Amino acid sequence: MIETRELTKTYMMGKVTVKALDAINISIEQGEFMAVMGSSGSGKTTFLNMIGMLDTPSSGQILFDGVDATKLSEGAKVAFRLNRLGYIFQFFSLFDQLSAIENVTFPMMLAGNQSEPSKKAKELLEVVGLGHRFHHKPSELSGGQQQRVAIARALANNPKILLADEPTGNLDRKSSNEIVELFKQLNKEHGLTIVLVTHDQEVGGKADRIIKFRDGKIEKP
Amino acid sequence: MGISSNLRTAFFFAMKDIIKDKKIFLFIFIAISFGTANAMIINGITDGLVLDLVDNTINSNTGHITIYPDQDKQYIEGVGVKEMKLKSMSGIVAYSSRLQVGGVIKNKGMAKSVSIVALDPANEEKISTIFEKIESGKALSSRDSNDIIISFRIQEDMGINTGDEVILTFENGNSKLYNVKGIIHTGVPAVDANTVYIPIEEAKQQLGMQDKASVILVRLTDKNSAAGYKPIIKQELELSDVRTWKEEVEYTLSSAATMNQLGNTIVLISLIAANVSVAVIIYVSIVNKRRQIGIMKSIGVKNSLIFTIFLIEAMFFGIAGVIGGDMLGYAVIRYLENHPFYDPLSREYLGARFGIYLLFSASMTSFGTSVLAGVYPAINAGKTNIIQAIYGGR
Numbered sequence: 242m243i244e245t246r247e248l249t250k251t252y253m254m255g256k257v258t259v260k261a262l263d264a265i266n267i268s269i270e271q272g273e274f275m276a277v278m279g280s281s282g283s284g285k286t287t288f289l290n291m292i293g294m295l296d297t298p299s300s301g302q303i304l305f306d307g308v309d310a311t312k313l314s315e316g317a318k319v320a321f322r323l324n325r326l327g328y329i330f331q332f333f334s335l336f337d338q339l340s341a342i343e344n345v346t347f348p349m350m351l352a353g354n355q356s357e358p359s360k361k362a363k364e365l366l367e368v369v370g371l372g373h374r375f376h377h378k379p380s381e382l383s384g385g386q387q388q389r390v391a392i393a394r395a396l397a398n399n400p401k402i403l404l405a406d407e408p409t410g411n412l413d414r415k416s417s418n419e420i421v422e423l424f425k426q427l428n429k430e431h432g433l434t435i436v437l438v439t440h441d442q443e444v445g446g447k448a449d450r451i452i453k454f455r456d457g458k459i460e461k462p
Numbered sequence: 463m464g465i466s467s468n469l470r471t472a473f474f475f476a477m478k479d480i481i482k483d484k485k486i487f488l489f490i491f492i493a494i495s496f497g498t499a500n501a502m503i504i505n506g507i508t509d510g511l512v513l514d515l516v517d518n519t520i521n522s523n524t525g526h527i528t529i530y531p532d533q534d535k536q537y538i539e540g541v542g543v544k545e546m547k548l549k550s551m552s553g554i555v556a557y558s559s560r561l562q563v564g565g566v567i568k569n570k571g572m573a574k575s576v577s578i579v580a581l582d583p584a585n586e587e588k589i590s591t592i593f594e595k596i597e598s599g600k601a602l603s604s605r606d607s608n609d610i611i612i613s614f615r616i617q618e619d620m621g622i623n624t625g626d627e628v629i630l631t632f633e634n635g636n637s638k639l640y641n642v643k644g645i646i647h648t649g650v651p652a653v654d655a656n657t658v659y660i661p662i663e664e665a666k667q668q669l670g671m672q673d674k675a676s677v678i679l680v681r682l683t684d685k686n687s688a689a690g691y692k693p694i695i696k697q698e699l700e701l702s703d704v705r706t707w708k709e710e711v712e713y714t715l716s717s718a719a720t721m722n723q724l725g726n727t728i729v730l731i732s733l734i735a736a737n738v739s740v741a742v743i744i745y746v747s748i749v750n751k752r753r754q755i756g757i758m759k760s761i762g763v764k765n766s767l768i769f770t771i772f773l774i775e776a777m778f779f780g781i782a783g784v785i786g787g788d789m790l791g792y793a794v795i796r797y798l799e800n801h802p803f804y805d806p807l808s809r810e811y812l813g814a815r816f817g818i819y820l821l822f823s824a825s826m827t828s829f830g831t832s833v834l835a836g837v838y839p840a841i842n843a844g845k846t847n848i849i850q851a852i853y854g855g856r
Contacts, residue, residue: 295760295848316764323762330852334757336475338482348761350474353467394761 242271242434243292243402248301250287250457261287263457264301271401274428274435276445279454285438286406288454292436293328293404294318323352327395331407333387335379341366341390342375348397365393369423385416392423396433403427405437409444421447472767476774486747487779490740494783494832495790497736501729501824502791506814507798508725512718514802514812516711521591522648524710525558525679526688527695530703537561537674544678544699551698553683553691556588559675561665567612567658568629572620576612576656578632580665589681592648592659599624599644602661609643611659617645630658636668649810729824733831740779741835748772748839755843756851769844776836780829787828788821795820 250262262284269275269292277285290296292303294310303310305325313321322328335344345362366372369389371382379387388408395403405424409417421444427433428449439445453460480487520526531538538544541559548557561580566573583602587593593601597614610630612622622628624642631637640660648654666672680695682688688706696704708715748755755768795816802813 290849293760295852319759319762319764321762322760326762328760330757330760332753334753334760336478336754336757338475338478343478347471347475350467350471351762351767353471398762 242273242306243267243269243436244302244304245288245292246302246304248288248291248303249299250284250291250296251299260457262291262298265457265459267452267459269434269436271434272428272432274425274447274449275437276448276451277436277438277454278440278442278445278451279460280440283454284457285440285454287457289404289406289436289438293326294322295328323348324398325400325402327392327397327400327403329388329391329395329403329405329408331410333379333384333411334391335387335394337379340376340378341371341382341393344379344390345393345397348394352398362393362397365396366390368396368427369393370419383416384412385419388412388416388420389423392420392427396427401434403433403435405435407438407440409439409441417441417444468767468770472770472774476771476778479771480775480778483747486743487782490743490779491783491786493736493739493743494779494828495786497733497831498784498787498824498828499791499794500732500736500787501828502788502820503794503798503814504725504729505722505820505824506791506795506816508718508721509817509820510798510802510814511812512714512721513815514810515714515718516707518649518810519711519714520685520707522595522650523590523653524705524707525589526682526685526707527680527691528705528707528710529678529680529695529699529701530705531676532702537671537676538678538701539674541673541675541678544701547698548678548680548695551691551694553687554680555683556585556681557678558582558585558589559662559678561662561669561671561674562676563665563669564633565658566631567616567620568631569620569622569626574616574620574656576616576630576658578630578658578660578665580660580662582662589679592646595646595648596644597647599642601644602659604661604663606643606661607664608639608641609661610640611644611646612642613654613657614645614647615655616658630660632665632668634669638668649805649807729827733828736828737831737835740832741838744772744776744779744836745839745842748843751843752846752851753854755846756848756853759846759848760852765844768846769840772840772843773833773836776833776840779836780832783832784825784829788825791824792816792821 245265245267248262248265252259252261265288277288279285291298298311339347342359342362345365346358349358349361363375366375369392371386371389374382374386382390409420412420424435424437425447428435437448445451529538545557545559548554558581563578565576565578567576582604584604602609602611616622622642624644626642627639628642629637630640682691685707692704692706696702758768795814798814799816802811805812
């Protein structure tokens with residue numbers, strides 16, 4: 242489903258060239274729950290941003306079902322992010338001016354393909370266990386609850402792929418476990434492909450597969 | 463996603479944003495409101511000053527139409543017949559013939575050259591307000607033959623008071639002792655400098671002039687019809703030098719144009735100042751929402767939609783601020799209309815004037831500049847790099 246070929250990303254830090262990703266070749270199958278691990282600066286978040294089309298590689302290819310995403314127009318990338326990807330960040334990335342249900346409805350409004358976005362949003366909030374918090378603003382929710390809303394928002398347009406960047410990084414152990422269990426449930430019940438970046442061994446250990454990054458390269462097992 | 467759906471989504475988000483950032487809305491609202499109100503008030507005051515100055519000149523000195531002797535003549539001849547013709551013309555409310563001659567006023571060993579204006583007090587009351595400008599003493603009446611009124615500068619220069627007796631020597635050499643019945647201050651500098659008012663019948667007797675006038679002032683039912691009456695009066699009275707009030711106050715109007723330019727410059731500067739503040743507030747607000755903009759992009763919001771959201775916010779700020787400014791400006795102008803301030807120089811109450819054009823021009827200018835103030839930050843928001851916005855730096 243997702244394949245990277247010689248995926249490379251370099252940055253200029255002053256006069257020094259830094260390779261954040263160094264010729265990454267990887268294949269992620271449909272319905273796979275994969276954890277990407279590694280120390281800080283190993284390139285795991287850069288990798289996630291590349292396959293999430295938030296950033297452009299310096300060289301190499303990212304193939305989604307055989308289509309080279311690096312060659313897509315900006316408009317096509319936006320549409321891809323909206324309709325086929327769900328993104329969850331470490332920090333609570335909700336729009337604080339919107340209630341929980343409005344946060345989930347917003348991507349559906351953007352896509353314009355839901356006849357009853359509120360109904361679907363309520364269903365999604367119930368799936369993530371927040372059926373009683375529809376109209377609460379993010380500031381009225383705990384960190385774990387905010388992350389659940391972010392997950393519901395990521396699922397709003399029925400994406401095939403869920404990308405999560407340290408989603409449990411700011412949560413306590415209990416909330417962290419609940420979120421990971423939610424990911425597993427979504428993976429099993431809805432067949433979602435999940436790529437989860439973490440440096441928490443316990444979280445990563447719950448994935449089907451773990452790949453480890455070190456200095457921009459995949460560490461051999 | 464269609465345009466209407468895009469707009470609906472942008473509008474939804476923009477409104478939520480505005481409701482959340484109430485303080486920012488309040489600051490911007492105040493800045494735009496005061497800028498708009500300022501534009502209205504300054505132009506309203508300028509308009510009021512000009513109209514009051516023009517009215518003052520018309521009422522004191524020119525009437526709506528002023529008839530002068532032909533170029534080669536010193537006086538208008540056959541005034542009686544001409545007055546009859548004026549009387550028979552519809553739309554003419556009143557007229558007054560004046561004689562203006564030179565003379566010298568003497569008192570307590572002092573002498574001063576003066577302009578003697580002879581008029582019919584009864585007619586003059588219908589056409590001008592000069593006798594309402596009496597500073598002390600009383601106005602002339604048609605029965606007066608030994609009384610005069612002097613302008614306040616003569617009083618100041620020669621130390622003459624009401625009730626004093628002065629010798630007035632006419633340009634033909636005739637002299638007579640007159641009682642100073644009143645002191646006048648019209649607010650028209652040229653008139654206030656050295657004018658002596660005297661009843662016209664007395665002047666005719668002293669000057670030995672009959673059926674002559676230096677000028678005839680005409681008052682119309684509608685001053686704006688003066689241009690239409692000008693050729694008719696020229697033809698009927700067989701006189702060539704007939705001027706409308708607009709021609710007479712040309713100098714005042716040209717200085718009014720300068721005042722308007724000055725007013726517009728002040729308005730422009732204040733609008734720029736207000737909207738630079740607005741632009742800075744919006745810009746800072748957008749900078750603070752940088753990460754949020756990054757998140758928006760990461761979930762599939764187009765650059766154009768982000769631009770639209772912030773443009774809608776700027777438009778909303780503009781509309782709200784303009785409405786607030788319109789209300790404030792209208793209230794202040796109406797207040798100044800009802801509570802004019804007294805101008806000691808012109809001896810007139812000068813107030814503001816409200817005109818619907820003030821509302822329109824201030825609203826359009828202020829709204830336009832407010833939206834412009836929001837455009838640059840909105841463009842920047844749309845162009846924000848996702849990674850830099852979400853993670854900062856790099």
